[in-house]
Amino acid sequence: QSALTQPRSVSGSPGQSVSISCTGASSDVGDYNYVSWYQHHPGKAPKLVIYDVNERPSGVPDRFSGSRSGNTASLTISGLQADDEANYYCCSYAGGHWVFGGGTKLTVL
């Protein structure tokens, strides 16, 4: 049950796009279409922004998108806004259990 690998930090200016990678294994990210992404502002409840690799919950703007290639999933946020500054976590179902990434801090410059 090794954690998924994410970059510790990414940054971008307002209006730009950023991508966050999430690398797992053939037993989790590469084996199931159940990768999800969560936005977490410290002190608040985490919020689901992407599920099933590339599906957006209602209410999440289409600036958020997800993809996957092999054992690596990605979250892309376009048209960066100040409120996007947060920690982002990927998560994958892994056959009876779940595994999270270590988290990526997004800084909006």
Add this chain to the structure above:
Amino acid sequence: QVHLVESGGGVVQPGRSLRLSCAASAFTFSSFGMHWVRQVPGKGLEWVAVISYDGNNNDYAESVKGRFTISRDNSKNTLYLQMNSLRVDDTAVYYCARRAYRSYHLDYWGQGTLVTVSS
């Protein structure tokens, strides 16, 4: 609006026990699986345990297996996490989260309760 409120956190000595609760409202609790997820201060999220909608099936992370027990009382709309033989490295904010209906993501989360294991 789905509402999840954790309680029961606090300071406890190594080797002791603690029980967390998660009160659910504004949805049919008995129809949804539930998770516990934790976050060590300054670190990432770690999945802890999951329980099925009826309480008949559950699974645990290796780091807590044999020490923690997840359970639920659907008559009280409440999820529990019984934590025994606590260790210093169990110190974390513990979140409850709803498993999306017939799916594999966690669609709603509580704000968490802090557990500190220290002598």
